[in-house]
Amino acid sequence: MNWIDIGHIEDVPVRGARLLKTPVGCIAVFRTAEAEVFAASNTCPHKHGPLVEGIVHGQKVTCPLHNWVFDLNTGEAQGADDGRIDTYPVRLDGDRILIDGNAVGQRSAA
Numbered sequence: 001m002n003w004i005d006i007g008h009i010e011d012v013p014v015r016g017a018r019l020l021k022t023p024v025g026c027i028a029v030f031r032t033a034e035a036e037v038f039a040a041s042n043t044c045p046h047k048h049g050p051l052v053e054g055i056v057h058g059q060k061v062t063c064p065l066h067n068w069v070f071d072l073n074t075g076e077a078q079g080a081d082d083g084r085i086d087t088y089p090v091r092l093d094g095d096r097i098l099i100d101g102n103a104v105g106q107r108s109a110a
Contacts, residue, residue: 001089003098010095012037017052017061022104027088028052028073029097032059037100039070039088046083 007069012018012031019042020027028042028051038059049065060078062069069078075087089100 002013003091004101004104005093005094006018006097006099008095009035009097010036013023014096015050015056017056019052020099024038026052027060027099029099030056030061032056032072035092037090037097039090040070040072040075041085042082043085044068044070046081047087051085051088057086075110101108 006020012029012049014031014034017028017030020029026042027039032038040049042050044051045062046063046068047065049063050063051063053064055062059072060069068081070071070085071078075084077083091098
């Protein structure tokens with residue numbers, strides 16, 4: 001993996017999100033707990049809602065437009081909703097958030 005430093009953990013509030021602009025589009029970085037982060041597509045497949053503006057709860061995010069809920073581990077929509085969002089490998093190295101640059105690049109080829 002090609003890990004890229006994208007910022008300090010404190011740049012993202014607990015139960016909040018920040019937008020990461022990449023050459024392949026915008027990715028939302030979610031902080032679900034003190035030392036837990038996820039990265040996923042910023043766009044809901046239903047009505048293209050900006051997930052970075054959604055409600056972060058547990059290891060899920062709820063779209064701010066129509067309340068679709070996505071599991072941040074798998075990207076799968078929860079409940080009766082049928083859809084998914086792309087997820088990206090992300091990890092912490094001390095206080096720094098790292099994202100797999102190879103995975104972000106591979107998504108652009110799809």
